[in-house]
Amino acid sequence: MHISSRPGSARRRLSLGVAAAVGVALLASGCSASSSNTGSSGTYEAPSKDTKAELTYGVWDQTQVKAIKANLAGFNKEYPNIKVNVNVTPYDSYFTKLQTEASSNTLPDLFWLNGPNFQLYASNGKVEPITGEVKSGDITLSNYSSALDDLYSLDGVQYGVPKDFDTIGVWVNKALFEQAGVDLPKADWTWSDFQTAAATISSKLKGKGIYGVAGGMDGQTTYYNTIAQSGGDVINADGTKSGYDSAATKKGLEFWTQLIESGSSPTIQQLTDTSADQWFTSGKVAMFWGGSWARTEVGDSSIAKDVQVYPLPKGEKQATVIHGVSNVVAAGSKNKAAAQALQVYLASKEAQKQQGDMGAVIPAYTGTQTAFAKSQPGVDLQVFLDAVDYAVPFPVSKNTAAWNALEGSELPAAFSGSKPVATVADDLASQMNALLAKEK
Amino acid sequence: MTTETLHPPKAAAPGRPKLLKRDGAWPWLFVSPLLLGIAVFFLWPIIQTAYFSLTTWGVFGGSTFTGVANYVRLFADPQLYLALGNTLLYTGIVLLGVPLAVWFASLLNTPGLRFASFYRVLFFLPYVAMPTAIAMVWRIIFNGDFGILNYLLRGIGIQGPYWISTPGFAMVAVAIVGLWSSLGFSMIILGAGLKNIPAELYEAAELDGAKPWRQFRSVTVPLLTPSIFFVLIITIIGSFQLFDLQYAILGSPATNPVIPRSLSLVYFFYQQGFVSNDKGYAAAIAMIIFVVIGIVTLVQFRLQKKWVSND
Missing domain, CATH: 3.40.190.10 (Periplasmic binding protein-like II)
Structure with missing residues (x-):
């Protein structure tokens, strides 16, 4: 993470x-x-x-x-x-x-x-x-x-x-959108706009080994956000109960499993061998859910001049985790x-x-943030600052690391499609609740 | 973590005890720096680990004695057997390097071979290079989409797997690197052993009409068995302690989902002790590793009488 x-x-x-x-x-x-x-x-x-x-x-x-x-x-x-x-x-x-x-x-x-x-x-x-x-x-x-x-x-x-x-935003490679003949996103885009764009780019540029989006195993930049957007939660507000068994949370996870299943994103194995940020900075992925901290890496890469940032697409609501x-x-x-x-x-x-x-x-x-917003001319870094208005807290409890490890060992089965999301999420929730119960 | 010191078996010189007696405390004084080091850095930690394996630790230290609770939990933990199986798989593959090393070492020892030192350096290089640097390069070689290994395989019509991110293949990938990087060290040991084989034996064999292959089988291998034995012991102990190479190639569970299914014993220990901060439980795992290595080594020493030639 x-x-x-x-x-x-x-x-x-x-x-x-x-x-x-x-x-x-x-x-x-x-x-x-x-x-x-x-x-x-x-x-x-x-x-x-x-x-x-x-x-x-x-x-x-x-x-x-x-x-x-x-x-x-x-x-x-x-x-x-x-x-x-x-x-x-x-x-x-x-x-x-x-x-x-x-x-x-x-x-x-x-x-x-x-x-x-x-x-x-x-x-x-x-x-x-x-x-x-x-x-x-x-x-x-x-x-x-x-x-x-x-x-x-x-x-x-x-x-x-x-x-x-x-905060998290969608880093976009404008040149790949153009190649695929897909219109650039609008700031108020929705999940379905996003999915359509990802699927179109993947199918049009398949021959070049280019994908629409890089799905993720990293909660902070990917599924933590979609879980919040679908109205679910990773953990309840006082950090005592897992939210993974709720229907809304499962929807947030399915957002990613569908992207991978439909071929809009590389598989989990491909993303293990080559991480999402590497896919993006080498021009092989058109959209990358990344933190504001990715600015340096993206700015230093060879695709820097083709990059733009957009707010995360809306699900049931607009949300990003903030840390x-x-x-x-x-x-x-x-x-x-x-x-x-x-x-x-x-x-x-x-x-x-x-x-x-x-x-x-x-x-x-x-x-005090204006300097950051201007730090990469032509790129709308203000997105990351505006995101504060709809940001949700980072999910934590007294022993966060313990169930973070569970997310890492359980969720890949759902992302790779080897087990249904609901089964994985329910199982994860019960194991996570057992750990939370130990946290006095 | 366990460490063992090995001494190649040697017959005790007769009259030695008497000597010791006559010299009084002097010999002890001379070995004391070494003994002290071993006591402080090896013996005492082993004793402490044994004790800690019987305790349960709080997140920030402070331990309570809980008897064999850690062991009860450990023996019921499927991860232990998984880690043991993975470690055995790794060890098995790396051991394939020993016959290879014997073969290569005797080739390098061929009289009149040109550039022999150059080849020797070439084979030894992986052993000298930093494991992390090696791992970085192999990670790139193993890359499923862009790695050179799968590129070459595609050239002969094989679609290679995602080596480091497919359960089953991940451990094999690590073992391939382990085998490759241990080859040089084994060859140096075996090469030294080869130099000790008197040339007259080969001359005699040749006079009796033995061809090179026959010479290899009937002279080289039997007389090399003490060195082979030593290499086996070292390789097996090293394989059981697999961690850094695996960690550097496969990464952590946060970046590689196959880790939970590809744990080695020491990786399992590391996760419990340093990621989950369950120090008592980790100590119990360390004791198990210690005992397993001890048993395997003991068995080897027992079996050695059957196949190792002592002149």
């Missing part, structure tokens, strides 16, 4: 509009040379400017480090004596390492967490709530998409805010106050705007 997002960077907060509030908070804290504290009391005071500390900041995306360094330079103008070491671990091993660190209480002071892993850490008391920062006004939840705020709240307690977000990474403070951090000050700074408008201006990531702070 692809859970990737990238943010940009930030700058001195004091010079901005928020300065007043922060200034007051600083004065109120009385420059009491010692650091502030949070925790059970749920209060937060910004630590004094001359706080001395050395922090570790754990992240997984090397491409964002430049923007992070820029953020940290801004942070150090405020807190010159807090040294921050950025620790990059590749995504593949990030959570394996994090789990080991959490087990031995050696987590980085501040680190990235994603939706599927958040509740596991929060429910085991590994991350610090931001109750205090919210109460003191240092972090204002309404500045971020509420679907993403919800992703990082558990049992009514908020543990972090998003630093960035990603974003959050900065969270380790509950066991020895420099908690300093780590929280950094957390607050990275959540600020200035920090996020800098991230957006510098990188390929969409910052989460409302109103």
Whole structure:
């Protein structure tokens, strides 16, 4: 699964509009040379400017480090004596390492967490709530998409805010549409428009080995979206019951099984040998359901000049899943106050705007995203920003990874057509419910 | 994960115990760095793993003693037998490389062969190259639509399968790479063994009128059996520990749906221990792998008397 997002960077907060509030908070804290504290009391005071500390900041995306360094330079103008070491671990091993660190209480002071892993850490008391920062006004939840705020709240307690977000759109190869003589999509297209276009392109360009669409095994970019569009859900809102046995959810899965069965998409085997994004960037597939993070890959590919982005087609309703990474403070951090000050700074408008201006990531702070929309001239990246309005939360529970593994082992049987969707989905639901029951 | 150290069987030198006694603590002092390393990095982990296999772990550490519960669950888990079967299949295919290696090694040892060192390097290269890099290349070779293997097969009228994404074929594909990359190492060992066969034996055989094939069967192979035995042991242990090559070629369940049906024992261990974070259960799997390798190796040492010539 692809859970990737990238943010940009930030700058001195004091010079901005928020300065007043922060200034007051600083004065109120009385420059009491010692650091502030949070925790059970749920209060937060910004630590004094001359706080001395050395922090570790754990992240997984090397491409964002430049923007992070820029953020940290801004942070150090405020807190010159807090040294921050950025620790990059590749995504593949990030959570394996994090789990080991959490087990031995050696987590980085501040680190990235994603939706599927958040509740596991929060429910085991590994991350610090931001109750205090919210109460003191240092972090204002309404500045971020509420679907993403919800992703990082558990049992009514908020543990972090998003630093960035990603939504899903349809990346289209205009040249292949033209070759097949199919009209380009309209922004308000529906499932049947999509299916027709995919089928036509596949049949017209079959001789060249070109397909209309690349179906998927990756939930985030494919079936999670269609499940939401058909009115179903992967998991219920409080993360206690699987939605796979509902009729609407099955319809969302059938969207993909039909595309594969009808030959509009390569088979699951073909998609294993050559991934969907590779099919698309090598000009062998006309439509690719991809995240906003695909911009760099698509932009760097040989088909870049033929690319356009459209919103996902409507089913019963319009929907996309939204995901974003959050900065969270380790509950066991020895420099908690300093780590929280950094957390607050990275959540600020200035920090996020800098991230957006510098990188390929969409910052989460409302109103800082224009740089991303313009980052590839001629391509309507605004689609990904507008998608926030109809975005649904990323499906998670306390131990998301456990049933993610089930999706990976069960669903391919449905996609390959070796078992009926209903049978696979019912079976998946009962196994998933058994796992969810174990999650206390 | 289990690791074993192997010593080619050697007859104990007579009078050795006496020597030890006379030298007192000195010999121990000299081997202590090695012993310490083995104790810290091999023995202690094995003992710990054995203990952990009797415990159940929380997500973030903290274990409770649950007796043989992990083993009860493990023996009822169809994945264990699947993984065992897959591992045996892989081992079987890779073992086909041993006779091949004997054949190639003696060809390379032909007196007067030109470019012998060049061929030797050629065969040994896969062993030196990074497994991940090798895996990347083979992934491309195996690609169902665009891979060169299926392209060549099409040339002779065969529609090749999707090697790495078809259950059944996936394991065979990995084993082909395993066989290919182990060939060089086996050949080096066997080549060294060949050098130890006295040339007079061949001369004598030739005088008796033995043709090359007869010489190979009656002189080379019998006198090579100690080396063949060593290669077999190493190959089987290595095959039972299959993981990195498989992981790099087939990928993870998120990217390849055949993984759940193509687990090897160590892949199964990895999934339970590091993906599902069921450390106690994974420890039990590790113990099973350890015991299986132990038994297989023991059986081989028993059988060796039947076929390995000791001069």
